[in-house]
Structure formats: C-alpha cells, structure tokens
Amino acid sequence: MGPRAGDEERPTLEDVAAFAGVSRSTASRALNDDAYVSAAAREKVLAAARDLGYSPNQAARSLVTRRTGAVAVVLSEPESRLLDDPYRAAVMRAGYRELADVGRQMVLIFSDIREDLSRTVRFLEGGHVDGALVFAPHRADPLPKALRLLRIPVVFGGQAAGIRRGVHVVDFDNEGGARLAVEHLVAAGRRRIGTIAGPQDQGAPIDRLAGWRKTLLDAGLDPADLAEEADFTLSGGANAMSALLTRHPDLDAVFVASDMMAVGALRTLDGAGRRIPEDVAVVSFDDNATLAPAMDPPLTSVHQDPREQVHAMVETLMQLLDDQSLKPRQQILPVSLAVRASS
Amino acid sequence: MGPRAGDEERPTLEDVAAFAGVSRSTASRALNDDAYVSAAAREKVLAAARDLGYSPNQAARSLVTRRTGAVAVVLSEPESRLLDDPYRAAVMRAGYRELADVGRQMVLIFSDIREDLSRTVRFLEGGHVDGALVFAPHRADPLPKALRLLRIPVVFGGQAAGIRRGVHVVDFDNEGGARLAVEHLVAAGRRRIGTIAGPQDQGAPIDRLAGWRKTLLDAGLDPADLAEEADFTLSGGANAMSALLTRHPDLDAVFVASDMMAVGALRTLDGAGRRIPEDVAVVSFDDNATLAPAMDPPLTSVHQDPREQVHAMVETLMQLLDDQSLKPRQQILPVSLAVRASS
DNA sequence: AGCCCGACTGGGAGCGCTCCCAGGTGTCGC
DNA sequence: GCGACACCTGGGAGCGCTCCCAGTCGGGCT
Numbered sequence A, B: 001m002g003p004r005a006g007d008e009e010r011p012t013l014e015d016v017a018a019f020a021g022v023s024r025s026t027a028s029r030a031l032n033d034d035a036y037v038s039a040a041a042r043e044k045v046l047a048a049a050r051d052l053g054y055s056p057n058q059a060a061r062s063l064v065t066r067r068t069g070a071v072a073v074v075l076s077e078p079e080s081r082l083l084d085d086p087y088r089a090a091v092m093r094a095g096y097r098e099l100a101d102v103g104r105q106m107v108l109i110f111s112d113i114r115e116d117l118s119r120t121v122r123f124l125e126g127g128h129v130d131g132a133l134v135f136a137p138h139r140a141d142p143l144p145k146a147l148r149l150l151r152i153p154v155v156f157g158g159q160a161a162g163i164r165r166g167v168h169v170v171d172f173d174n175e176g177g178a179r180l181a182v183e184h185l186v187a188a189g190r191r192r193i194g195t196i197a198g199p200q201d202q203g204a205p206i207d208r209l210a211g212w213r214k215t216l217l218d219a220g221l222d223p224a225d226l227a228e229e230a231d232f233t234l235s236g237g238a239n240a241m242s243a244l245l246t247r248h249p250d251l252d253a254v255f256v257a258s259d260m261m262a263v264g265a266l267r268t269l270d271g272a273g274r275r276i277p278e279d280v281a282v283v284s285f286d287d288n289a290t291l292a293p294a295m296d297p298p299l300t301s302v303h304q305d306p307r308e309q310v311h312a313m314v315e316t317l318m319q320l321l322d323d324q325s326l327k328p329r330q331q332i333l334p335v336s337l338a339v340r341a342s343s
Numbered sequence C: 001a002g003c004c005c006g007a008c009t010g011g012g013a014g015c016g017c018t019c020c021c022a023g024g025t026g027t028c029g030c
Numbered sequence D: 001g002c003g004a005c006a007c008c009t010g011g012g013a014g015c016g017c018t019c020c021c022a023g024t025c026g027g028g029c030t
Helices: A013-020 A024-031 A039-052 A058-065 A079-084 A086-101 A117-125 A143-148 A174-187 A203-218 A234-247 A259-271 A306-322 B013-020 B024-031 B039-052 B058-065 B079-084 B086-101 B117-125 B143-148 B174-187 B203-218 B234-247 B259-271 B306-322
Strands: A070-075 A105-110 A131-135 A154-157 A168-172 A193-197 A227-229 A253-256 A281-286 A300-303 A330-333 A336-338 B070-075 B105-110 B131-135 B154-157 B168-172 B193-197 B227-229 B253-256 B281-286 B300-303 B330-333 B336-338
Touching: A013 A024, A013 A039, A024 A039, A058 B058, A070 A086, A070 A117, A086 A105, A086 A131, A086 A306, A105 A117, A105 B105, A131 A306, A154 A306, A168 A174, A168 A203, A168 A306, A174 A193, A174 A203, A174 A253, A174 A281, A174 A300, A174 A336, A193 A203, A193 A234, A193 A259, A203 A227, A227 A234, A234 A253, A234 A259, A253 A259, A259 A281, A306 A330, B013 B024, B013 B039, B024 B039, B070 B086, B070 B117, B086 B105, B086 B131, B086 B306, B105 B117, B131 B306, B154 B306, B168 B174, B168 B203, B168 B306, B174 B193, B174 B203, B174 B253, B174 B281, B174 B300, B174 B336, B193 B203, B193 B234, B193 B259, B203 B227, B227 B234, B234 B253, B234 B259, B253 B259, B259 B281, B306 B330
Parallel strands: A070 A105, A070 A131, A131 A154, A154 A168, A168 A330, A193 A227, A193 A253, A253 A281, A281 A300, B070 B105, B070 B131, B131 B154, B154 B168, B168 B330, B193 B227, B193 B253, B253 B281, B281 B300
Antiparallel strands: A300 A336, B300 B336
C-alpha cells in the first residue's frame, strides 16, 4: 500500500481483462454474454469481475451504445399533488414494475407547468433516458408540443389534449366508461342523474363529461344544469356535491368522474341525510383498488387498470426503441363497470 | 439533402464550435460558463447552440467528470406498499423537491427484499448516480451492509437497524417523541395506556415502543401486556386495537406508532362504542399533514417533518460529494407534539 | 526596449466502453 | 489435401465530452 495506493479506484474492464489474462475485447464479450467466447475464457472473466468487484461504467457504455437503459416517466403535475391522486400513484408504481420487468430503470419526472419547462426538456434530451412515458398533460401544457420536437421516443398516457396526430397514445375509453355508468343508472330507474366532472382542461375528464351528457340525451333525459366541475380532490368532490344538491334537491343519482371525488361526495350526501343508494345512487370512475371497495357503501365504479395502460405504453415504447419509424397509433383500452352497493 | 442526410443526427459540441467558428474547447468553456472566454466568443457559441438545438451528451460528460447529476432515493420496500404508506410518499416528494433545489435529478429505487439485491447494488454502482439516500431498511435487510461496500456516498434516513457506526444517518428522535406522547397522556390523568407498535424489525418502531415503555415505568405505571404489534397499515391498526380492547376493556388511552394505524384504531374504537377522547384518548406518530388533522376527531400526533429530514440528508450528501472523507455522523432531529381533539 | 503576467484560444489526450476488422485455430466437405 | 467456414481472440478506432498544456496577444511594469 503505497501512498497513492488508490484502492478506491474502481476497476475497469481493462483491469478485469488483465486479471483474467485475456484481452479487453474478450472480457467485454464474456460480460455481455456474446456468443464466440470460449467457456474457459468466460469463466475466468466472470471470476475476475467478481473478485475485483467490477461493475461496468454506464456512462462509457452508453456513450458508445447510445442506450442508457433508463426510461423517464413524466407526470405533468407538481410533485405535491402526488399524494392526493391515487391514480397517479398507481401509474407510478405500475411504471416502476413494468419497466423493471423489461430491464429498464424508471426515472421519475414531475413537470410542473409553473416551473421551467426547459429543465424537463433538457433532461430528456440530455441522453439520460432512452425514451419517455408522458402522462395526461393539461390542455394548456406546452409539454406535448415541446416533446414532439424531442429526438427520443415518447408514448403518451391519456390524450395529450390538443394533439391527436403524430403521437403514440394509450388511453382508456373514457367516454365509453361514462356511458356504461350512466346506462347502468338509467336501467336502475334513475331519472335525475347529475355528474361531478373533473377539470375540463384535461382529456379524460372532458371525455367522461361528454359520455355522461350524450347518454342522458340518448335516454331522453335533460342534462341541463346537472353538471358540476371539480378538481379531482376529495374536498372538491364534497363541495361540488353540495352545490349539486342545493340546485337539485331531487337528485336521485350522480356520476362522479373519480373515486377520490366520490369519497367527498359520499361524505356530503351522508351529511345531508341522503341514504345511499336508496335516495341517491353513486357511480364513480377509476375503481381504485384500495379506495372503491373500502368505502361505505362500497362504490360502483368504472374499472380501469393503470397497470394495463402502462404495460401497453411500455410495450409500444420498446417497439419504438427497436424501430423509430413505427407509425404513430392510438390505443384505446376498454373499461368495465364494477357494480357494488352504492348504486 | 443527400441520401444520407442524417438530419436526425444530434449535433455535438464539435458541430456547435464549427458553426460558431471557434474551437471545441472554447465552445465547451462558453457552455459551462467558465471564465476566460471573450464576450464575443461566448455570444457566438450560445447562439450556435440555440440554432442547432444542441444539448450536451450526458454520457460523454459524466464519463470524464465522473458526475452524473443524479441521486438515488432508495426505498427499502416493494413499490406496492407506497400507496399505503403516506410517510414514504411524503419522503419521495420531499426527495424530489430537495434534490431539484440543488440541481440534482432524483432516481427512485424500490429495493424489495424479496427481489434480487444485486440489481439494486449493480445500479448504484454502475455510475448512474452520484450518491444515494437510503430509507429505513428492515433489520433483516441486507441492503445496508451491501451498501457499506459501495463506492458511492450514502446517507441513511432512519436508523439502519443493526448498523450504527460508520454510516451517515439522519433520524428523528423516535424515543423522545413517544415519551412526549405518553407524558402528555399521563399528565391528562390517563392510567391504562396501551400502545399499537409498528413492525419490530425496523428501527423507528422499536424506538417508539421503547419510549412508551420507559415513560410508563418512569410514571410508575405497568406496561405489561398493553402493547400490540401491527404493520403500519390501516387494517393492521384496527385489528391491533380490537385485540387490545378485548384484553383490556378498561383501557383509557392508546399511543399508536403511526397515523395510518391510528385511523384504523379510531374506526375500531368507534365501532366498539368508545368516545374519543372521553373514554379513550388517542395519540399517534407522524402528524401527517393530510391525515392527522382530517380525522374525526383530529388526531393528537407526534410531529415529524419528512421534508426536514430529507433536507438534512441532501445537505449531508452534498458535503460528502465534496469531501468523501467527511466523518460519519448521526443527526437526530427533534420532534414535537401537535395536540388536537383526540386526547 | 524588454519583460511579465493575465486574458484568451486551440489542440491533444484520455475517460471506459463497444464495435469492427484482421487474424489464428480447428473441423468439415469435396 | 485444401479451401470454406465456423469459432474464438486481440488490437485499433472512436463515441462526445472535459481538462491540461502550450501557445498568442496586448498592456503595464521596470
């Protein structure tokens, strides 16, 4: 141990090769299990790598391969909202899992509109990641437009409001889901069916509201004045519910655009002395596994599986990584209705 | 545009330099705002970079600088638990914010014990990140030990059970917090004070249980048989509460080791017809901003601020990045008691 | 006038890896 | 017996960047 022993120095491929008594090339081949390496050489290299505690330098590797093995998951929200929104949390978890399953590392990005957009773009461009999964940007969000110029593959989760062409999208059938919900209520004999809609600057809530409206009209019912917009939060749902109840004391059903808002609505209805579902039937959207079945009463909810969405997105991204020229396509995933006691 | 136009080619520093009519070195200096660049040259380079849509190749940069600008946040949990645990979610958010504030990118890692540990280690070693913040591993978790061998700076959040020396730790005063809670109950005249403890394979819950026990003894009360262990989940808390209630119908207070479990306990107490705080006073731990004040009645809770913890961790990590030889130190953050209606 | 020093510039080396190419060996087929 | 062709190996080049070093230039000093 001389004074400049440098035992902190990380071994390089060259070191491993020297230790194993082969060339750098052979060591590389052995480590990347290439064919064309003799069993003996492979054995020696692997042993050397183990003994020296070698782990390849990713920077060097991706400099030449132009692959990083990482994929960005971009949530177009300030990170502070994450807690409030179980859907986003589910998406994040699914993203982690699905990417891990294809051997990729997830890098989470919260792209707050209020912040510097260029920070996000710079990161995505900087070669930190091979591609990006971008979730449900707001209508006003400049991100999707900026991303079109990006030179990395991008798959959107949910309609990128405003941009419908030239991008890869995996979305749920939001309008169809709303239709399922409302048809279910109509079939149960409900006639005054209100809705608590989500923020109308996002694609999904817009489609859900449209589905509600069209289905009512198809059933010969009048949607006028029966919609209230809220912000996907619990308290937002509660407030919207009481506004609706004030305007229409005779309301006998409500379609709520998310589980979280439905929890708030339930609370308001309970406070107003309404029995559920006898007086007011409630159907929500998301069918969040921990939320919907746990309510009192358990929520009837339009079932969508974030994992399935993310899976499709990852699959598309992987194809895109193989073949950049893949033609943009929109995938619309079906949803179903999970009927429980609230309706 | 020849057949091999290659307009998809990303411009390199060399291209920018050529375009600006300077050398690669000067371009680099201008972009990294080094001194010793003339205003004119800097201007030309910046303009060229803008015009060509240049963004530096991170891989190449970190290959030579040995810095990536990214920091791993390691949660020693399967990603599926994230939703259930508001504390972890808060930690994640704080991590993102605090790291962004020092210009670093967070890379989230869920290190499930059941999975391959080497995947995590390989990633951390691979030069993807400059350092890691590791949160509250379980006692049985081999991660901390593996990390000691790691050649990147690591700061632990919460006691790494089993390892107390030679690592950087930022923890809360769990035992002191429990003491605050129990002393508060004793001062209010409670005499049969139970506890719902967290998993005893983690540092924090162990310390909280110890604090409860010692404080009872100090007050001349008998802790025997008044503790029940649960798993930090809502239902776990509910079950533990009913076990406790069955054994000790005369219980007049309970110290619960987390807000989430307290919510479950509240539910059980309510179901058993106990009034809170008249019959049973409840004090919990975490003082989660969205949970504790929102309960009915609002929870008295030991306040700890994850953001503060993460801030201290990031600060330590940044120092470590500057000076690897920094002496390992343990920081214990104080906690306080937020008194509300539940006690 | 000579000299030094600070401001600025360009070229070369090299980070650690993968890929390509040139070669060496053994085996098979005609 | 000899080309063909697999299998296997090592060296060189080069990915795009930063850093070091040598150099040029001009102005203020002795």
